[in-house]
Amino acid sequence: MPASPPSDAGLRVSLHLDIPSDVDYIERVVELVRHPCAELAYTQRQLALNVPVALSEALSNAILKGNGEDPRKRVSIHADVDACRLVVEISDEGAAFDLQAHTRDATAPENLEREDGRGLFLMQKLMDAVERVTDRPGNVIRMTLARA
Amino acid sequence: MSFSIKKQGDIVVVDVEGQLIVGNRQELKQKVLDELERGEKKFLIDFAQTGYIDSSGLGVLVSLSKKIREQGGELRLANLNDDLKTLFELTKLDTLFQIADTRERALSSF
Numbered sequence: 317m318p319a320s321p322p323s324d325a326g327l328r329v330s331l332h333l334d335i336p337s338d339v340d341y342i343e344r345v346v347e348l349v350r351h352p353c354a355e356l357a358y359t360q361r362q363l364a365l366n367v368p369v370a371l372s373e374a375l376s377n378a379i380l381k382g383n384g385e386d387p388r389k390r391v392s393i394h395a396d397v398d399a400c401r402l403v404v405e406i407s408d409e410g411a412a413f414d415l416q417a418h419t420r421d422a423t424a425p426e427n428l429e430r431e432d433g434r435g436l437f438l439m440q441k442l443m444d445a446v447e448r449v450t451d452r453p454g455n456v457i458r459m460t461l462a463r464a
Numbered sequence: 465m466s467f468s469i470k471k472q473g474d475i476v477v478v479d480v481e482g483q484l485i486v487g488n489r490q491e492l493k494q495k496v497l498d499e500l501e502r503g504e505k506k507f508l509i510d511f512a513q514t515g516y517i518d519s520s521g522l523g524v525l526v527s528l529s530k531k532i533r534e535q536g537g538e539l540r541l542a543n544l545n546d547d548l549k550t551l552f553e554l555t556k557l558d559t560l561f562q563i564a565d566t567r568e569r570a571l572s573s574f
Contacts, residue, residue, distance in 0.1 A: 331500045338485045339485075339487040340487050341507075342485060342486065343483060343485070351529075359551075361546075361547060364516065364545075365516070365547040365550060365551060366515065368483075368515070368516045369516055369517070369518055369519075369551065370561075372483075372485055372486070372516070372518040373519055376485075376486045376518065376519075376520065380486070386509060394560055421555075422555050423555060428556060428557070428559070428560060429526055429560065430523075430525035430526070430532065431524070431526055431527045432520075432523055433517075433519075434518075434519035434522055434523065435518075435519040437555070438519055438551075438554065438555070439520075441554050445571040449514070461542055
């Protein structure tokens with residue numbers, strides 16, 4: 317009788333990535349983080365919507381707003397993925413900001429036809445938790461998503 | 465990721481292949497605005513081959529919709545998969561756009 321494959325329960329993948337402040341890197345970072353989530357059987361919805369969109373938003377904020385696309389500044393990404401949850405932290409070199417104060421309801425009638433202002437809203441909708449990490453220098457956002 | 469534009473009758477059809485995100489949204493915007501400037505009025509964006517869309521991609525669609533309407537034209541969307549439909553529902557943009565299940569239905573709805 318063939319041995320059954322090892323359970324995912326004890327498996328944990330940690331990734332550390334460091335990129336320049338250039339939006340062209342976003343897709344590659346998304347793929348690098350999405351891959352272990354797929355290996356660990358995160359749902360199709362999480363792989364196609366929650367993870368890529370929330371991560372893209374956090375990376376664009378870090379590159380465009382945090383670092384102002386300054387080529388001398390870097391964005392770092394640390395992701396821990398296991399069979400229970402994905403925890404990803406995105407750090408930039410910008411000033412810390414109040415996450416809640418900057419999140420507006422993109423579905424309010426007065427905001428519906430705005431071109432901007434959906435990024436933080438989507439991060440909060442698509443992740444289980446989005447928080448600012450305050451015990452480290454720079455601007456660090458932590459997002460957590462439980463495997464469904 | 466790429467965009468292809470073709471004419472079907474008097475309708476400009478744009479196919480979005482890959483992601484519509486911050487890195488390429490300006491390219492889509494410019495291509496559609498160029499057609500609008502040439503006098504085109506009817507636009508269909510087909511997402512059959514689209515992966516994911518971020519907030520700046522959504523923002524460009526909102527902006528294009530406004531500009532096309534201002535010129536007396538119409539923008540319709542087609543072929544959103546279930547994940548993209550959810551994204552539009554979360555942001556309530558499903559209330560702002562006319563969205564068809566298929567390209568054929570979108571084309572015949574103008």
